[in-house]
Amino acid sequence: MINLNQLRAFYSVAKSRTFSEAAKKLSVTQPAVLIQVRSLERYLGLQLFDKLGKDMVLTETGKLLYGYAEKIFNLVDEAKKAIKEAGDVKSGDLRVGTTNILSEYFMPTVVTVFHDHHPKVQVYLDEGNSRELVEGILARNYELAIVGTVAYPDTMEHVPFGREELVLVASPVSKLGLVRKCSLSNLEGVPMIWRNMGSATAQAALNEFEKRNLTPFTIMQTKNTEFIKNLVARDRGVSFLGKTCVLEEIDRGELAVIEVEEGPFFFDIDIIYLKGKTLSPAASAFLNFLLKSGSAEGLDRFLTKMNKKRLAVV
Structure with missing residues (x-):
């Protein structure tokens, strides 16, 4: 069997063209290099070098x-x-899962500020x-995920991250x-x-109906938040959504x-990862960044704080 020591001795002699120079580069004696090369030649049953003058030629x-x-x-x-690099937070890959709403309205600011501090x-x-x-976490598709609170398996660690207000939105010209x-x-x-029903946003609102033995009149379910807002603005229905994702539409009128008498309602947001898993330096740095930044005051205020940090860096 060829071992790396034999191959390295051969490679070094081939590059330097002498046993003495190869020995210096490898920090070993010249006889040691010669022994490794001769052992490799015996194993292969072939001659690897010709000696021409002082040089060893392949x-x-x-x-x-x-x-x-x-x-x-x-x-x-x-x-x-x-x-x-895997042990150096200055570089590496960070794989994160997040909900569609957080991905569109929350993560761009968060990732931007994190990337300002860890550009590689x-x-x-x-x-x-x-x-x-x-x-996805169970399948190891990513190390961390930021989710609305749902039921977790025993193999999952979940760290409370913040709360988001759940608001009922309607068209300004509708009866409501x-x-x-x-x-x-x-x-x-x-x-x-x-x-869609896998969403923590929808589940949190449905729980409020169920507590009071009420059944909402559902006409549609979708993953597309922009589609929901578009239909609501056209007075095709109403919806419960996270406050962060409707701030711009509210400002534009x-x-x-709609103030709900039984409210206000909130849903919790967690950071999840596999129990017992050692996070990569990049994932560990991102987790610490999120926890130190904190969002207990609500995602809208958290984003305001993040944007201030972004401007400070710029």
Whole structure:
């Protein structure tokens, strides 16, 4: 069997063309290099060098082996570099899962500020509803996920991250939009457009109906938040959504927030990862960044704080 010591001795002699120079580069004695090369030649049953004057010149077989040795030691160098980078938070890959809503309205600011401090970390973001993200963590598709609170398996660590207010939105010209106030019982006959049922947003609102033995009038479920807002603005129904994702439409007068007598309602947001898993330096740095920044005051205020940090860096 060829071992790396034999191959490295051969490779070094081939590059330096003398046993003495190869020995210096390898920090070993000249006889040690000679022994390794001769052992390799005996194993292969072939001569790898011709001696021309003071130089060791590769035979045709030696040239063939040299090409493979060069590839092998380039890979060894790449492996060393990759392992070094894996232990260095200054670089590396960060794979994160997040809900569709958080991905669109929350993560751009968060990732931007994190990247300002860790510019060589490559961020890969996957989207899904909260239940899909739990499955993604279990499948090791990503190290961390930021989700609305759902039921977690025993193998999952979940760290409370913050709360998001759940608001009822309607068209400003609708009946509810004109009065701006209602009770949950008033909504039983009102067309309701939901985020899909794997969503923590939808589940949190449905729980409020179930607590009061009420059944909402559901006309549609979808993953697409922009589609929901568009339909609501056209007075095709109402919806419960996270406050952060409707702030711009409220400011522009396209949507109206309806005060619900039983409210206000909130849903919790967690950071999840596999129990017992050692996080990569990049994932560990991102987790610490989120926890130190904190969002207990609500995602809208958290984003305001993040944007101030962004401006300070710029």
